[in-house]
Amino acid sequence: MCDLHDQHEHNEALIASGPRLSRRRIMQLLGAAGVTAAAMTAEADPAMAAADDAVDTDPAAYRAPEGLAEDSPAKSSALDWIGSNASRITGLNAEIWEHAELSLREWNSSLAEAGFLERAGFDVQFGTAGFPTAFTATFTYGKGGPVLGFSGEYDALPGLSQSKGVGHHDPREYVHDPFAPSYGPGHGCGHSALGTAAAAAAAAVAQAAKKHKLPVTVKFFGSTAEETLIGKTYAVSKGVYEGLDAFLDWHPSTANATGWGTTTAMTAVTFTFLGVAGHGGTPLGNKSALDAAVMMATMSEFLREENLAPSGRLHWVINNGGDIPNVTPEIAEISYYVREGSPARVQVLLDKVIAVSEAAAKASQTKVQHRITSACWNQLPSKSFAELLHENMRQIGPPRFSDEAHTLAKQLQESLGLPQQGMHAKVADLTPPNPAFLGGGSTDVADISWNVPTVSMGAALAPIGTKMHTWSTASCAAAAPGQAAVVAAAKYLAATAVDLITQPARLKAVKDEFKERTKGVRWKTALPDGYEPPMYEPPAWFLKKTGQKWPPSNITWPPKRVVSQEKFSSLGPELSPQV
Structure with a gap:
C-alpha cells in the first residue's frame, strides 16, 4: 500500500505513458467517492461515458483544423452590424449592469433585453416555462432554414455591489445596518454582458439573413436565475428548447477561449x-x-x-x-x-x-x-462545434482592450495581490480537455447540451488571474474591459452562427457528432418528481407590461408555509429539593 502522494504520482505516470486511459478509469484511480468500479461502466453512467468520448484526443498530436470558418457576404454584414451598433450594444450592457437584479426578479433587465430584440424585428413572448422574467424572442426569414438558439442571462449576485471602473473594493450599494452591515447585489459574474452580447449576436444574424435572403429561424432565450441554476434546467424539462438545430452559448471569463471539456x-x-x-x-x-x-x-x-x-x-x-x-x-x-x-x-x-x-x-x-x-447534468461537449467557433475567434481576434481597460485590470490585480498582467489580449490555442477531470463549475446550459448540439466559449471580461463571482468582476463588467468583451463576444457568436447557415456541411458535422455522442443515452431531468420552481410574485406593473397573469399554472401559490410545531425538550422528572 502506498500513501496518497505516492498514489497520485503513480496515477500521473499512468496518464503520461502506456495505453491512454479513459476519463472513467482515471476517476476510478483518483477516487470513486463511493461509486464502485462496476457502477462506473458506460451502462450505469452514460453521462460520464459520453463526456469520456470527448477527450479521446492526444493533446501532443492535436492541431486545430483550419478552413472551417469561411468569409461570406452574410458574415461580413453580421459583423458590420455589430460594429455600427456598438454604442447601442454597450449601452444595453451598462443599463442591465445598473439594474443589478437578483435571480427570479430581473424585472427591468429582462424588459431591456427584450426591447432590444423587438427593435431588431423579433417577436417576444414573456413567461417561458412559467417564469415571469424569462422570455423567448423569435425571428424567422424564409422557410426550411436551420433553427439556431442563443442563450441570454441577466441576473446579478448578492453581496457583490461595486462601483464601475474602480480599482479597489468600493461597494456601490452599502447597507448601513448597525448589527449586520452588508453590500447590495452586483454583476460579479458579468451576466449584464452575457445577455447583451448574445442578444446582439442574434440580432446581427437576423439582419444578415434578411439582407442576403438566407432562410433561418433565430431564437433567443432570455433565461432567468442562472446563478441559482433554476431557469434552464426546468425549461428544458418542459420542452422549451425542442426543435433547435444548434445552440450557441458564451460566458464572461478571464481568457478568450473555447474547447470541448465538460462541467460538473x-x-x-x-x-x-x-x-x-x-x-x-x-x-x-x-x-x-x-x-x-x-x-x-x-x-x-x-x-x-x-x-x-x-x-x-x-x-x-x-x-x-x-x-x-x-x-x-x-x-x-x-x-x-x-x-x-x-x-x-x-x-x-x-x-x-x-x-x-x-x-x-x-x-x-x-x-x-x-x-x-x-x-x-454535466455538459455534453461538441468538438466539431468548438473547432468552428475557435477558428472564428482566431480570425476576428481578441477583444480590443484600450489602455483604460488594461490600467483598470492592473489596479484590480494590485488590490487582490496578483501579478499586474492586465487583460488577456489574445485568443488562446484550442487544446483537448484534460483527461483527468478534476471538477469545477456547473451550468444550466448543460441540460440543453444533451438535447441539442451546444457550444460554449469565454471572452475576457475580468483581469488575468481573477475569478468570477467577485466584486472585481463587477467593477469590469460595464467598464472598459467589459465593453470591449461584449462586442467581441457578439462577433464570435454571430460569425459562427452564420457559418452554420451558409455551410450546411458544418451544421451536419455538428449534428452527426451529437447523434453519435448521445447514442444509447436517454436524458432525464435531474429535478425530482413533482418539482415546482421557486418564484417571486412580480410587481403589478411588470405583469401588465408583459401581458402575464399571476400565478402561472405550474406552481402552487401561495407556497405552503413552513411553521414549527415542535415541543419544548423534557429535562426528566423534577428533582427533589435538597435538605
Missing part, C-alpha cells in the same frame, strides 16, 4: 431545521435550529477526506440562522451545492449529505426537511 453536474438543496424558540436567558428546554445547522455544517466537512473525490465539490451557506441572540432560533436553513462529474455521482454524495442532516436533527432534537431547488 450539480444538485442544490436546502435543509430546514425546526426547533422551539425561547428566551436566551432561560434556555433550558429550548430547541435551537441554529445548533442543528451548525452541527450539520461541521459534520459535512468530515466528508471531504474519505468521500469527496477530486472531481467533486461541496459548499454551503447558512441562509437563515436567527435574528437576535436572546431568542433561540426556532427555524434555521442551510443550503448546499453538491457537485460531481455526473448526475449519478452527485446522487451518491447527496445521499451522504442528507444522512448528515438527519444525524444533526437527531442530535439537536429538532426536525429536518429538505427540498431540491435545482439540479443539472
Whole structure:
C-alpha cells in the first residue's frame, strides 16, 4: 500500500505513458467517492461515458483544423452590424449592469433585453416555462432554414455591489445596518454582458439573413436565475428548447477561449431545521435550529477526506440562522451545492449529505426537511462545434482592450495581490480537455447540451488571474474591459452562427457528432418528481407590461408555509429539593 502522494504520482505516470486511459478509469484511480468500479461502466453512467468520448484526443498530436470558418457576404454584414451598433450594444450592457437584479426578479433587465430584440424585428413572448422574467424572442426569414438558439442571462449576485471602473473594493450599494452591515447585489459574474452580447449576436444574424435572403429561424432565450441554476434546467424539462438545430452559448471569463471539456453536474438543496424558540436567558428546554445547522455544517466537512473525490465539490451557506441572540432560533436553513462529474455521482454524495442532516436533527432534537431547488447534468461537449467557433475567434481576434481597460485590470490585480498582467489580449490555442477531470463549475446550459448540439466559449471580461463571482468582476463588467468583451463576444457568436447557415456541411458535422455522442443515452431531468420552481410574485406593473397573469399554472401559490410545531425538550422528572 502506498500513501496518497505516492498514489497520485503513480496515477500521473499512468496518464503520461502506456495505453491512454479513459476519463472513467482515471476517476476510478483518483477516487470513486463511493461509486464502485462496476457502477462506473458506460451502462450505469452514460453521462460520464459520453463526456469520456470527448477527450479521446492526444493533446501532443492535436492541431486545430483550419478552413472551417469561411468569409461570406452574410458574415461580413453580421459583423458590420455589430460594429455600427456598438454604442447601442454597450449601452444595453451598462443599463442591465445598473439594474443589478437578483435571480427570479430581473424585472427591468429582462424588459431591456427584450426591447432590444423587438427593435431588431423579433417577436417576444414573456413567461417561458412559467417564469415571469424569462422570455423567448423569435425571428424567422424564409422557410426550411436551420433553427439556431442563443442563450441570454441577466441576473446579478448578492453581496457583490461595486462601483464601475474602480480599482479597489468600493461597494456601490452599502447597507448601513448597525448589527449586520452588508453590500447590495452586483454583476460579479458579468451576466449584464452575457445577455447583451448574445442578444446582439442574434440580432446581427437576423439582419444578415434578411439582407442576403438566407432562410433561418433565430431564437433567443432570455433565461432567468442562472446563478441559482433554476431557469434552464426546468425549461428544458418542459420542452422549451425542442426543435433547435444548434445552440450557441458564451460566458464572461478571464481568457478568450473555447474547447470541448465538460462541467460538473450539480444538485442544490436546502435543509430546514425546526426547533422551539425561547428566551436566551432561560434556555433550558429550548430547541435551537441554529445548533442543528451548525452541527450539520461541521459534520459535512468530515466528508471531504474519505468521500469527496477530486472531481467533486461541496459548499454551503447558512441562509437563515436567527435574528437576535436572546431568542433561540426556532427555524434555521442551510443550503448546499453538491457537485460531481455526473448526475449519478452527485446522487451518491447527496445521499451522504442528507444522512448528515438527519444525524444533526437527531442530535439537536429538532426536525429536518429538505427540498431540491435545482439540479443539472454535466455538459455534453461538441468538438466539431468548438473547432468552428475557435477558428472564428482566431480570425476576428481578441477583444480590443484600450489602455483604460488594461490600467483598470492592473489596479484590480494590485488590490487582490496578483501579478499586474492586465487583460488577456489574445485568443488562446484550442487544446483537448484534460483527461483527468478534476471538477469545477456547473451550468444550466448543460441540460440543453444533451438535447441539442451546444457550444460554449469565454471572452475576457475580468483581469488575468481573477475569478468570477467577485466584486472585481463587477467593477469590469460595464467598464472598459467589459465593453470591449461584449462586442467581441457578439462577433464570435454571430460569425459562427452564420457559418452554420451558409455551410450546411458544418451544421451536419455538428449534428452527426451529437447523434453519435448521445447514442444509447436517454436524458432525464435531474429535478425530482413533482418539482415546482421557486418564484417571486412580480410587481403589478411588470405583469401588465408583459401581458402575464399571476400565478402561472405550474406552481402552487401561495407556497405552503413552513411553521414549527415542535415541543419544548423534557429535562426528566423534577428533582427533589435538597435538605
